[in-house]
Amino acid sequence: MPKYVMLPPIDDDIREWAAKMREELPSLDVVIVEDEADAAQELTDADAAYGWVAPEVLPGVERLSLLQNPFAGPPVGWYYPELAEHAVVVSNPRGIYSDHIAHHILMYMLALSRGLPYYAEAQAQGRWDNRARKRGYVDLTEATVLINGVGGIGAEAARLCAAFGCRVIGVDPRPAYEIEGEIIDPSELDARLPQADFRVTAVPHTPEPEFSWHAAR
Template structure:
């Protein structure tokens, strides 16, 4: 603490959109003082006095943060390397920004699902040709009221996607490690160990998982081989959960109908990657969370947690550091 106030350090590099945040934080939470250092030297000096921090804390700076008790991640799923062993062992509590983009990500997911269901990737390519080639065959579309969706990860985003799909008449099942009650619209909720048993029954597999030690590479060649050749895969969670080489091979061999991806193992997806050129793949560049009010929602989480921290109350969105989420 500095005087009678807790010190929160906003860690560089800075996003200019957060420049007004220190003043807003100090106004809303008088018991907190906020500094926004620019240089490494200023950051080290501030961390020596800091009770809390916002941003990514590199391993080489952690030894300077002897007083640190709370670290707010600026993202729902921070990039690989955010949770390194020393940070996991450190007593600092970490919170994230999960659930701040639920409506945006769910809407984007439904856009991907509907695009695949109605064959829009093909018609988009035809438009560029230009080519008038309507397909009236019965199997040209996926009738959502007649299919089963398996949502892998039924947190806020997965639950909302399931609710929206159920409104189309789709039978929705879920897989989740934490949830114990099926969300509204879901017919069943299964434990992760049931994934292999449920994949062969699904027409749509929608992955909304965070990147954790347990989800990395979850959708691999073996699990893709369990899916129906008429099934579609959608990933809006984290790219590291789906092995792209295995997905490419499955598509090459006709083991899947199509895929829609917003996240990738490597981002940006390399220009030479074969998925770019596939007519059965729909790609968006990690924009599912795009939409209005994002900065205000992130600030609201930070403000709420700053107030809770100064009052000694439980923090929201606290992370199990060993599981990265």
């Protein structure tokens, strides 16, 4: 029976997923590892795993053929040279959050364009103030949205922005998606920033873009 190991940290969601997998895939041996100390032993005969395999554990992992990375954009250090050289295939959930996060982006844009934070502040203070808004409305049909990172999330956000009538400028060095708008190279970012009414960043947290948004921008 193939063995699938779910590695720590374990929470209630993962326990629920494991129960669902056992129900839907009775021919799969699903093992939850609650303690880091037990991970090495359980991985020795595992066929697949969900989570992170520590560098000191990897040398004893020979049978593993699939490792599911829980992150679309994993934290720095998740990948390391020994893992990159290992025969295991690493997959990730890239794309499954695109619609959720794009909707979240549009929620903020709509709120900011209508001055909702100012009205919410007045409401929290117990004031009825129809003049609480401190700046003008933003007409989305005349607005420009600059999206830094045109991956799954950025492309979906671009689609929704275009549906509201926005002009979209995407920024990506290696665009894998087409959008209703233009895509520029990051070298053009500073020159195009003044054109943007809204700036969205949808790039993974890696060393290259870290601290790319600063006071000068």
